Amino acid sequence: MTELLYWQALNRAMDAEMAADETVFTLGEDVGLYGGTYRVTEGLMAKYGEWRVRDTPISENSFTGLGIGAALTGLRPVVEIMTVNFALLAMDALVNMAAKIPFMSGGQFPMPLVIRMPGGVARQLGAQHSQRLEHMLMNVPGLRMVVPATPQDAYWQLRQAIRSDDPIIVLEHELLYFSKGPMDESAVAPAMHQAMVRRRGSALTCIAYSRMASLALEAADTLAQEGIAMEVIDLRSLSPIDWQTCQQSVEKTHRLLIVEEDCRFAGAGAEMAATLQERCFYLLDAPIQRVAGMDIPTPFNGAMEAASIPRSADIIAAARALTAAA
Amino acid sequence: MDRSVMAAMLRDMLLARAFEEQAAQEYAQGNVAGFLHLYPGEEAVAVGVLHAAEPGDYVVSTYREHVHAIVRGVPPRQVMAEIFGKKDGISGGMGGSMHLFDRERRFLGGYAIVGETFPIAVGAAYAVAYRKLPEAVICFFGDGAVNQGTFHESLNMAALWKLPVLFVCENNHYQIGTEIHRHSAMVEVHKRACAYGIPAEKVDGMDVLTVHGAARRALERVRAGDGPQFLECETYRYRGHSMADPGSYRPAVEVNAFVANDPIAAAIHHAEPHYPSAEELQCVGPDCVHRFTEHCCAEGHLDPAAVEQLRQEVGAIVQDAAAFARQSPAPEMVDVQAAFLRNRRFETLMEDPQ
Ligand SMILES: Cc1ncc(C[n+]2csc(CCOP(=O)(O)OP(=O)(O)O)c2C)c(N)n1
Ligand SMILES: [Mg+2]
Numbered sequence: 001m002t003e004l005l006y007w008q009a010l011n012r013a014m015d016a017e018m019a020a021d022e023t024v025f026t027l028g029e030d031v032g033l034y035g036g037t038y039r040v041t042e043g044l045m046a047k048y049g050e051w052r053v054r055d056t057p058i059s060e061n062s063f064t065g066l067g068i069g070a071a072l073t074g075l076r077p078v079v080e081i082m083t084v085n086f087a088l089l090a091m092d093a094l095v096n097m098a099a100k101i102p103f104m105s106g107g108q109f110p111m112p113l114v115i116r117m118p119g120g121v122a123r124q125l126g127a128q129h130s131q132r133l134e135h136m137l138m139n140v141p142g143l144r145m146v147v148p149a150t151p152q153d154a155y156w157q158l159r160q161a162i163r164s165d166d167p168i169i170v171l172e173h174e175l176l177y178f179s180k181g182p183m184d185e186s187a188v189a190p191a192m193h194q195a196m197v198r199r200r201g202s203a204l205t206c207i208a209y210s211r212m213a214s215l216a217l218e219a220a221d222t223l224a225q226e227g228i229a230m231e232v233i234d235l236r237s238l239s240p241i242d243w244q245t246c247q248q249s250v251e252k253t254h255r256l257l258i259v260e261e262d263c264r265f266a267g268a269g270a271e272m273a274a275t276l277q278e279r280c281f282y283l284l285d286a287p288i289q290r291v292a293g294m295d296i297p298t299p300f301n302g303a304m305e306a307a308s309i310p311r312s313a314d315i316i317a318a319a320r321a322l323t324a325a326a
Numbered sequence: 327m328d329r330s331v332m333a334a335m336l337r338d339m340l341l342a343r344a345f346e347e348q349a350a351q352e353y354a355q356g357n358v359a360g361f362l363h364l365y366p367g368e369e370a371v372a373v374g375v376l377h378a379a380e381p382g383d384y385v386v387s388t389y390r391e392h393v394h395a396i397v398r399g400v401p402p403r404q405v406m407a408e409i410f411g412k413k414d415g416i417s418g419g420m421g422g423s424m425h426l427f428d429r430e431r432r433f434l435g436g437y438a439i440v441g442e443t444f445p446i447a448v449g450a451a452y453a454v455a456y457r458k459l460p461e462a463v464i465c466f467f468g469d470g471a472v473n474q475g476t477f478h479e480s481l482n483m484a485a486l487w488k489l490p491v492l493f494v495c496e497n498n499h500y501q502i503g504t505e506i507h508r509h510s511a512m513v514e515v516h517k518r519a520c521a522y523g524i525p526a527e528k529v530d531g532m533d534v535l536t537v538h539g540a541a542r543r544a545l546e547r548v549r550a551g552d553g554p555q556f557l558e559c560e561t562y563r564y565r566g567h568s569m570a571d572p573g574s575y576r577p578a579v580e581v582n583a584f585v586a587n588d589p590i591a592a593a594i595h596h597a598e599p600h601y602p603s604a605e606e607l608q609c610v611g612p613d614c615v616h617r618f619t620e621h622c623c624a625e626g627h628l629d630p631a632a633v634e635q636l637r638q639e640v641g642a643i644v645q646d647a648a649a650f651a652r653q654s655p656a657p658e659m660v661d662v663q664a665a666f667l668r669n670r671r672f673e674t675l676m677e678d679p680q
Contacts, residue, residue: 029501029502029504030501030502030503030504033503033504033508033575034502034503034504034575037502055504055508055509056509057470057473057501057504057509057510058440058441058470058471058473058474058501058509059473059474059475060474061475062475085439086439088439089439089441089474089475123359123360124359124360124411124422125360125361126360126361126421126422126423126424126425126438127420127421127425128424128425128437128438128439129361129424129438296662296663296666297420297666299419299420299657299662299665300360300408300411300417300419300420300421300422300425301411301412301419301420301656301657302359302411303656304411304419304656304657304658304659304662307659308662
């Protein structure tokens with residue numbers, strides 16, 4: 001078992017799949033010579049050449065569409081979109097093409113396409129570069145989306161996504177690339193979309209994903225000192241969602257807190273709250289609570305930016321309130 | 327050309343350089359965070375083009391836009407405060423370095439999604455033409471932006487409806503780490519405009535007078551109702567793409583070649599008559615120095631002392647801007663909400679007060 005940074009784990013996953021399968025190739029802005037904006041494709045061009053590691057012009061809609069065309073004809077493209085913000089320019093390719101071709105063709109065409117990109121609020125990148133768009137992508141039937149929070153999951157889930165015949169979005173996070181964690185290349189991976197209980201607890205269940213999962217764990221530490229045992233579930237996948245793991249936890253704790261960096265209104269948490277109240281209504285001792293990003297574009301000022309998304313203290317306060325409710 | 331115009335351009339170039347170097351220092355000291363895309367090396371483009379513009383013209387720029395804003399008259403204090411994310415910033419600390427907006431000066435923004443400046447400029451030009459006004463819209467973009475679909479879509483509409491836009495490509499040869507030959511099939515950017523019948527010219531973007539002349543002629547044609555015009559300015563950025571980028575993908579010889587051709591040095595050269603170096607002076611003796619200095623003063627040309635004075639002047643402006651930005655208060659959540667709700671004047675939104 002080694003300790004790796006998140007980007008290094010992704011880099012290893014890319015390397016492993018490219019070595020194993022000649023049809024796997026990657027393309028995107030600065031993925032080649034530069035080695036990737038967040039270093040994920042570092043060293044791959046030297047090893048696999050430019051047909052397999054292709055630097056593209058700034059043409060998101062068309063190079064994503066190119067990935068789709070190549071997937072239709074037997075290659076397994078991994079398209080890197082530099083950040084999720086630019087995926088907005090590729091929405092037609094993603095929503096009208098990648099998500100629909102397999103279905104519209106009556107299943108004739110598989111779509112072994114992976115879209116890798118970081119999302120989320122980073123540090124003072126401004127409103128156009130600090131967005132969370134998972135709610136938009138979750139809402140597209142035909143697309144699947146995983147949200148790894150650890151190097152190990154990044155490794156496992158990227159490899160699984162590349163091997164899948166469906167279009168899969170691997171949503172990374174700017175602030176996770178340089179986070180470190182244990183990584184075992186030989187360990188058996190759980191199912192790609194399975195949620196994981198990261199910490200056991202009985203007082204309440206906290207569901208989070210991506211960077212918010214580690215924030216929730218941090219909060220759970222503090223809460224434990226106060227005698228509040230918060231169970232933390234790292235969702236790992238937003239489409240589909242592993243409802244069973246969530247439900248089992250709520251059956252035990254009877255209280256549910258959902259934490260998301262995404263905006264609250266019609267965000268990912270709204271789907272979780274809706275479905276879990278359908279499934280668990282009579283088990284709940286209190287209304288489901290959400291801690292979410294504010295419904296505003298991200299302010300540039302550092303303190304305001306930090307205040308616009310959940311902080312550990314917000315999670316702690318919400319957990320206290322939720323467990324205090326009779 | 328009028329010496330005062332030359333002196334004004336030189337002053338703006340010096341100010342631009344000093345401002346950006348100060349911003350870099352503030353970043354290094356941790357006073358500024360996020361992306362910071364700086365302009366050193368490219369000053370002749372913004373200064374040459376914008377000195378050819380009229381106050382009523384609109385300007386649309388990218389995330390590398392501090393200098394465009396300053397040359398358009400946005401106070402350096404407010405630009406610096408915005409870069410710091412402070413309340414006195416030109417966008418109230420909500421936008422940051424990449425999103426400078428100044429309604430009063432018709433500065434329609436810095437845009438951080440590559441390719442956004444085209445449709446914005448075409449829309450503003452549509453509004454100008456709609457009202458039959460004599461104004462022009464100046465649209466800045468990089469060499470990397472011309473491969474975005476909006477470039478082609480917008481140029482087509484601008485030409486189709488003869489809209490008053492001047493497209494200005496700041497061709498610094500790089501799209502972050504990708505050199506132009508690796509991102510574009512047609513590297514002579516101005517030729518792309520031919521596809522839409524837009525008159526286009528390529529100029530030396532390291533030479534402010536050349537840029538200025540070409541921009542003036544192009545803007546005259548825009549105002550004469552000839553429709554959109556296109557300028558490709560070949561230039562170079564001395565620093566990395568942003569402060570987060572070491573720029574190590576560029577060969578040193580290439581960087582040095584462009585630094586040797588520094589637009590500011592070129593502008594100084596234009597603005598002052600050849601002034602002999604210390605070695606040259608030693609050869610000819612002190613007498614001619616005296617004569618030459620008298621000659622320059624009599625003719626009203628610039629001399630090194632005047633250049634030095636300009637440097638000091640802009641240095642003081644920049645120091646003042648930085649001090650202002652440092653002490654400016656940070657915005658608070660009420661300011662954030664106020665900015666967000668500012669234009670909701672009369673609608674009822676059915677929100678419950680929380
Ligand atoms: C649509 C989109 N894709 C990618 C990016 C990331 N990005 C920011 S600047 C840049 C390079 C732009 O190069 P160019 O247009 O030549 O402008 P320069 O930075 O050289 O001034 C890229 C790829 C972006 N901001 N927007
Ligand atoms: Mg460029």
